[in-house]
Amino acid sequence: MKHSFCIFSALAKHWFRSKTGVFFSFMFPAMLLLIFGTVFGGAGAQTYTLHVQNLDLVDGEPTELSSALINILDSTGTFKIENLPADVDIADYVREHPSFTDYRILVIPENFQQKAMDKSIYVRAGVILDTLSFVVENYGYTMTENQVGSIENGMDVLKMWRENMGSENAEILLLTDEGDTAAPIVRGVISSVINAFNNEMIGVEAVVSVSENQLTQRSFKAVDYYLPGYIAAFIMTNGIIGVTSNISEFRRNGVIKRLAATPLQKSSWIIGNLAHQVLLAFMLMLAMIALGWLIFGVQAIPGPYALLLIFMGTVVFCSIGMVLGGIFKDVEAASAAGNAIAFPMMFLSGAFWPVEMMPDFMQGVARCMPLYYFHDGLRQIMIYQNPTQALVPFAILGVLAAVFVYLAIKITKWKEL
Amino acid sequence: MVEKVIEVKELTKKYGNLSAVDHISFDVYRGEIFSLVGPNGAGKTTTVEILECLRKPTSGVARVFGLDVVHDEEKIKKKIGVVPQEFNTFNRLTVKENVDLVAKIYGVKSGLKQNLKRLGLWEIKDKKFEALSGGTKRRVGIAMALAGKPELLFLDEPTTGLDPQARRELWETIRSLKKMGVTIFLTTHYMEEVEALSDRASIIVKGKLFTTGTVSELVSKYGGDIKIVVKGERRAETVIKRFTKNVFVGEQGNIIGTFPNRRDVAKALLSLYKLSGKCRINVVEPTMEDVFLRVVGGRIDESGELIS
Numbered sequence: 222m223k224h225s226f227c228i229f230s231a232l233a234k235h236w237f238r239s240k241t242g243v244f245f246s247f248m249f250p251a252m253l254l255l256i257f258g259t260v261f262g263g264a265g266a267q268t269y270t271l272h273v274q275n276l277d278l279v280d281g282e283p284t285e286l287s288s289a290l291i292n293i294l295d296s297t298g299t300f301k302i303e304n305l306p307a308d309v310d311i312a313d314y315v316r317e318h319p320s321f322t323d324y325r326i327l328v329i330p331e332n333f334q335q336k337a338m339d340k341s342i343y344v345r346a347g348v349i350l351d352t353l354s355f356v357v358e359n360y361g362y363t364m365t366e367n368q369v370g371s372i373e374n375g376m377d378v379l380k381m382w383r384e385n386m387g388s389e390n391a392e393i394l395l396l397t398d399e400g401d402t403a404a405p406i407v408r409g410v411i412s413s414v415i416n417a418f419n420n421e422m423i424g425v426e427a428v429v430s431v432s433e434n435q436l437t438q439r440s441f442k443a444v445d446y447y448l449p450g451y452i453a454a455f456i457m458t459n460g461i462i463g464v465t466s467n468i469s470e471f472r473r474n475g476v477i478k479r480l481a482a483t484p485l486q487k488s489s490w491i492i493g494n495l496a497h498q499v500l501l502a503f504m505l506m507l508a509m510i511a512l513g514w515l516i517f518g519v520q521a522i523p524g525p526y527a528l529l530l531i532f533m534g535t536v537v538f539c540s541i542g543m544v545l546g547g548i549f550k551d552v553e554a555a556s557a558a559g560n561a562i563a564f565p566m567m568f569l570s571g572a573f574w575p576v577e578m579m580p581d582f583m584q585g586v587a588r589c590m591p592l593y594y595f596h597d598g599l600r601q602i603m604i605y606q607n608p609t610q611a612l613v614p615f616a617i618l619g620v621l622a623a624v625f626v627y628l629a630i631k632i633t634k635w636k637e638l
Numbered sequence: 639m640v641e642k643v644i645e646v647k648e649l650t651k652k653y654g655n656l657s658a659v660d661h662i663s664f665d666v667y668r669g670e671i672f673s674l675v676g677p678n679g680a681g682k683t684t685t686v687e688i689l690e691c692l693r694k695p696t697s698g699v700a701r702v703f704g705l706d707v708v709h710d711e712e713k714i715k716k717k718i719g720v721v722p723q724e725f726n727t728f729n730r731l732t733v734k735e736n737v738d739l740v741a742k743i744y745g746v747k748s749g750l751k752q753n754l755k756r757l758g759l760w761e762i763k764d765k766k767f768e769a770l771s772g773g774t775k776r777r778v779g780i781a782m783a784l785a786g787k788p789e790l791l792f793l794d795e796p797t798t799g800l801d802p803q804a805r806r807e808l809w810e811t812i813r814s815l816k817k818m819g820v821t822i823f824l825t826t827h828y829m830e831e832v833e834a835l836s837d838r839a840s841i842i843v844k845g846k847l848f849t850t851g852t853v854s855e856l857v858s859k860y861g862g863d864i865k866i867v868v869k870g871e872r873r874a875e876t877v878i879k880r881f882t883k884n885v886f887v888g889e890q891g892n893i894i895g896t897f898p899n900r901r902d903v904a905k906a907l908l909s910l911y912k913l914s915g916k917c918r919i920n921v922v923e924p925t926m927e928d929v930f931l932r933v934v935g936g937r938i939d940e941s942g943e944l945i946s
Contacts, residue, residue: 227742231728231735238730238766474726482690482720483743483786484712637693 224485228493233500246463246501250455251512257451257573258444258517268298269407272326274305277333284334290393290418294327299410311396323401327411328394336391341422346383348423350376444517445604450572452509453534453596456502457572458563460538461545464498465559468546468633478638487635491543491626498539502531510603521603530602530611533618534595540625547632572596591621640667642704643790643821644689649698651684651845658684660845661698666838668789671812671822673836675829675926677944681845682825683723686794689823690720702790716744719783723794723825725776729768733759736767737781744786757781757811773804780811790821797831798942809834827942829926839926841933843944848933853926860932861924863896864903866910871917874910881906 236242271294277287295302305314305326315324330336353376361369395411397404420427471477480490506523513519542559549555567573569583570592576584587593598614601607644666651659659681666672674682687693688700691711700707702714727736734754741750754760757777762770767778776796783791793812797805805828812835816822826832832839833853840850849856863884868874869892878885878895881902885895897903903921910919931937936946 224743227739231731231739234735235728235730475722475724476726476728478692478722479720479725479727479782480743481692482715482718482722483740484715485743636691 222492224489225492225496228480228485228490229496229500232493232497236497236501242463246455246459247505247508250451250505250509254444254448254451254509254512255516257447258513268301269325269403270303270322271300271407272303272305272324273329274307274309274311274326275329276307276331277329278307278331286334286337287329290329290333290414293414293418294411297410297414300407323398323403324396325398325401325404325407326396328396330392330394333391333393336387336389337422339387340390343383343386343388344423346379346386350379350383442517442519444513445519445521446575446600447573448509448513448519448521449599449603450596452506452531453592453599454567454570454572455505455509456531456535457538457566457592457595459501459505460498460535460540460542461563461566462542462556462559464494464539464542465545465549466552466556468494468543469549469552469555472546472550472634472638473552481635481638487633488630490635491629491633494543495536495539495626499532499535502535503528506531519604522606523603526602526608526611527599530595530598530615530618533615533622534591534599536622537591537595537618537625540622540629543629544625544632547629547634566590566592570596591618594618640669642666643668643702644672644823645699645701645704646685646689647699649685649688649700650696651681651688651693652696657845659688659695662840662842662845662847664840664847664850666821666823668821669816669819670837671816671824671835673832673839674823674825674842675827675832675839675930676825676842677827677938678942679844680842680944682842683794684845685842686792686823686825690718690792691715716786717789719786719788719791719820721776721779721783721791721793721796723798725779725796727767727778727782730766732764732766733770733778733781734763736778737785740782741785746786749787750785753781753784756814757784771804773800773807776800776804776808777811780815784815784820788820790823791815793822793824795825795827797826797828805831827938829930829938832926841930843934856929857924857926860929861926862928862932863898864900864924865922866895866897866903866906867920867922868893868895868910869918869920871913873913874917877909877913878906880909 273291273294275283275287275291277284283291291302291304294300305311311326311328315326353372357369357372364372393415395408397407401407419425468477477490481487506527510519510521510523513521541562545558545562546555549558569579569587570576570590571579571587572592576587576593579587594614594617598611598618601610601614642665644664646665647663648661649659649663650657650661662681662685664672674685676682684693688695688707689702691707691714694708703717705714707714728739731739734750737754737759738750741747751760754763757780759774759777759781762774767775770778780791780793780796783793796812797808800808809831812822812824822835824831824835836853838850838852839856841848841856849860851859866878867888868878869890871893872891874893875885875887878893882895882897884897885893888894895906897906907919907921910917927937934944936944939945
């Protein structure tokens with residue numbers, strides 16, 4: 222143990238003095254967390270840019286009703302409203318202002334207010350006629366003949382008046398790009414707003430309503446999902462890529478031979494390396510969680526179970542790195558092998574996005590990767606606070622740790638270097 | 639009787655059909671500097687690494703302090719210090735940290751300062767290894783090898799790649815280690831180094847050991863004749879011919895006489911000094927280079943390659 226601590230201490234000092242090592246182990250994951258956390262909604266709700274061209278003007282000013290519609294859309298918080306001038310040709314505008322984000326343009330036509338008012342009166346009159354007809358048919362026996370005749374005369378007058386009213390819908394136009402995956406969301410929100418607007422116009426009171434209640438004590442954001450994935454993924458890369466290249470470099474430049482010629486045991490060397498990686502992993506976890514707390518207000522809580530799982534995951538990936546470093550004598554070949562294993566695992570295991578988003582076949586592939594169980598277990602423990610759901614990850618990582626430590630001891634050469 | 643520190647008998651190391659070391663035998667005695675000299679690929683490092691317990695021999699016997707290199711690895715490693723060929727260590731650790739690391743592995747708690755001072759490293763103890771010159775790095779290697787207070791030190795090509803000044807400084811260090819009573823096993827391809835440092839030496843080429851002995855034994859046995867070279871005096875030819883038949887006129891009219899024994903050399907020199915004082919007389923002694931040429935039939939160039 223004393224010898225292992227000597228190696229651990231030497232490796233830790235050696236590593237901390239490497240600017241590139243520190244950058245790729247800490248700064249790079251932190252930068253990715255900041256970028257992905259911001260892009261995928263860590264810091265606030267998702268918004269969509271909506272261009273609005275209001276053609277319903279009176280003396281150059283938007284009508285009251287069209288302005289009200291735009292204000293309601295704006296108040297949903299879903300849209301960032303960008304007003305397009307009425308005299309702009311939309312096709313020309315889109316051509317002259319190319320954008321990597323999809324265009325969603327809402328056009329409010331001329332006479333929108335007039336048409337909406339006319340149609341609302343037309344609809345209201347229809348509702349009155351239907352109601353009176355229903356009353357006469359079902360409750361006429363409770364009235365005198367004169368009363369029934371008066372109602373029917375009034376209905377005839379209302380019908381004649383209504384037929385002279387405009388019944389054309391005030392149709393607004395939504396233009397979206399082909400292949401815009403967010404278009405259904407935008408369309409759905411606008412439809413909801415229009416439905417509410419329609420009901421308001423014709424004076425309909427709500428019959429069915431939705432009430433909301435919180436299912437759990439805590440609410441999660443996208444970054445809560447990503448954080449354990451990032452921690453697990455970068456512990457994995459530090460282990461498989463970092464350890465592989467370190468081991469092969471130490472062997473190439475004779476450091477391992479120098480140590481092998483002393484009374485240092487091979488097992489002490491391996492334990493020292495594992496301990497060093499565990500320290501890095503704990504530091505990475507704390508740094509990432511601190512960043513997540515400060516910037517995105519993540520829910521992650523590190524506890525003893527999380528530390529235990531991180532210890533096990535680090536042992537698995539560091540041992541894999543030592544196995545690769547032992548197999549490949551050439552530094553370049555060892556690094557290439559590390560990359561070839563680490564990068565597919567990083568992207569296919571669901572560390573960066575939910576596995577459920579992937580096709581069935583790929584989900585099967587993801588579940589064959591140790592990283593999947595590592596980040597899934599971490600998420601269950603740190604985010605959902607549900608360690609019992611992490612029993613399978615614990616079991617799988619435990620078995621893998623035993624297997625790869627055994628292989629690392631067998632494959633690491635302490636003679637014939 | 640002087641104690642044998644290393645005992646090698648019929649030692650062989652094969653890689654497939656290739657014999658890197660082929661039935662070699664030699665002994666190393668306590669307190670001496672022993673050199674294993676040969677060109678690149680001769681089997682020097684393989685031999686050293688077998689003795690350091692870093693390689694397993696295919697056959698034969700190799701004992702260090704009477705312990706078998708295959709079965710007593712742990713005991714042997716506690717008693718030896720090693721400076722591998724092209725020595726390297728954790729390059730972002732300081733000199734002190736690197737030496738201290740090895741001392742801790744050996745369980746040695748004292749003597750760090752003394753060790754660093756002896757090798758002239760105390761003033762630069764806080765410098766990172768990567769910032770040191772080639773010669774200083776080798777001294778750090780020796781300091782690390784001495785950190786465990788070994789009785790036997792293996793130096794595998796310690797001066798290869800160093801400039802002449804750094805090489806000579808390292809020789810001084812090696813001599814001082816001998817004075818401390820450390821037995822030193824040195825491998826080298828520099829004949830000059832063998833002459834400057836070694837008590838005894840073995841010549842190894844292509845895995846085979848050609849000869850072993852003290853440097854003076856090897857020189858007198860295989861070095862060949864002593865030469866007297868006289869410049870600027872034609873009459874010297876007549877004088878020298880009185881003591882040896884082997885006289886010839888060399889480049890630039892130099893008179894060269896070769897003598898199989900020292901007594902005739904002395905007589906010839908006395909006679910030559912009686913000639914006018916205008917001539918210049920040089921006595922050329924045979925060297926290990928001549929020994930190597932005679933024994934192996936080739937020379938070793940600066941990079942360590944054998945030239946036939």
